[in-house]
Amino acid sequence: MNGIQTRTIAIVTGASSGLGAAFLEAIVARYRNLDEIWIVARRERRLRALAGKYGNSHTRIRTIPLDLTGPDAYGTLTGMLEDERPNIRVLINNAGYEREGVLRDMSPADIRAMIDLNVTAMTMVSRVCLPYMGRGSFAVITGSVSPFAPIPWQAVYAASKAYVRFLSRALHEEERERGVNVLLFSPGNMDTEMNVRGAVSGKLARLPYLDLRREAVRTLARAERGCATYTPLAFYRLYRIFAKLAPSALAVRVTSLKSGGAAAPPRNGAVTAASTAQA
Template sequence: MNIAIVTGASSGLGAVFLEAIVARYRNLDEIWIIARREQRLRAFADRYGNSRMRIRVIPLDLTEMEAHKELADLLANERPDIRVLINNAGYERKGLLRDMKPADIRLMIALDVTAATMINRICLPYMQRGSFEIITGSVSSFAPIPWQAVYAASKAYVRFLSRAVREEERERGVNVMLFSPGNMNTEMNVRGSSTGKLARLPYLNMRRETEKALAKAERGAATYTPMLFYKLYRVFAKLMPSALAVHITSLESGETSRRSQSSGRYAPGSRYAD
């Protein structure tokens, strides 16, 4: 049985990847969609499922270790051939680290680091020559980012993970590609809701970029960073020492500074893609 798996499939980039996969890969038997919100997943299953291709709803909270075991057991029972893996679930919360709730910090690490790693461990044994994985990273991984310290660090981990796993799987003919998008109009980053530097960054066309990402992963690309602006930022981050880069990458704005000075706190924004 040939399948695709999409994590973080209930909204945003994951939902757009699902739409692109349905249109692009008509020889799949099933697409497994994974996220916490079962009702949203079932709505997608009703929209895209048909007699030729089944959309299997798998409601899991990937921050929980039990969810990893449940997915591993399901794969062990079904033993499918995973042709496409979109390792996409993620969580972001920006603001001063000292003001963040410990639960939010743990959640970022649990989803962006632990879950991303465990999805690889669980799924790679079921991928064969010609299969590929797209791991959703971020341009935030290119340099340390004050006011986004944990998220940027988690995506830097993902960047190194993807590079290493790609090399491990190369001889088997399984491609692992890191997709590093910038601003996108998702639940995690609604256009017009950002302030400061984030609000001035260009937004990507998600449908166009997911199609490009799939095409590049098929051809064996190692990384894909969309848009010239973000490609240039990647070059800047490579050339500029991190001690200098943090002064430019900092998300602190005038509004943030005033809040910090007047109240001693900055209310961070939350972004959760599952």
């Protein structure tokens, strides 16, 4: 860091609810030597509530209300990092967005939102933050079990997470020699705003749900040890093996969500960077 004394920080995107909030809670409890935790999402009120809940005398929580799909988001984040030149000890690259349906019927805005947030935002947050990470630092990138096989009626989301999967594995190798670990976290069903337990039907309703707090802690522990990937629960690990071995013509019939999926939550304006849904 050019010989300048730097602050050690963690950054969590998609932090205002769900998995992002679970990661924040785990980081506060686990890393008491951090100077600051930067929490990033669009909903400022939610961020301030979390800062009030988890901030303490050991670690300051900085709220960064930022829409990661906005054209100026990366310039804003880049400027903050250039001004302070912190040591990013932990990066949780978690913001994501999900919608289901037949592609021909989907809203163009929803399609663009999934690509903008799941692909572009994830990539650019990595690009902006990695130069400030050094030996012993790690990044967790939230993927999904969805890209293990193509998923009809969830085609765009699964495809966007396939991009996440391949990029994360490549980054793990690129950063390994620098001593920076990049872990791909591939969760299954989670009880989040975009996938509320009891508000889903069909196949998704029958899949096991993860314990967000427990998996956030387990993911951090694996990232510390240098693991490249983590898929929770034996059920989803077996699904990964099935998807790898099964002919694609069989896999897409098994994975199809034609029989029903997540109920669409109420729309309240533009897609936010806090709309995390790793189904």
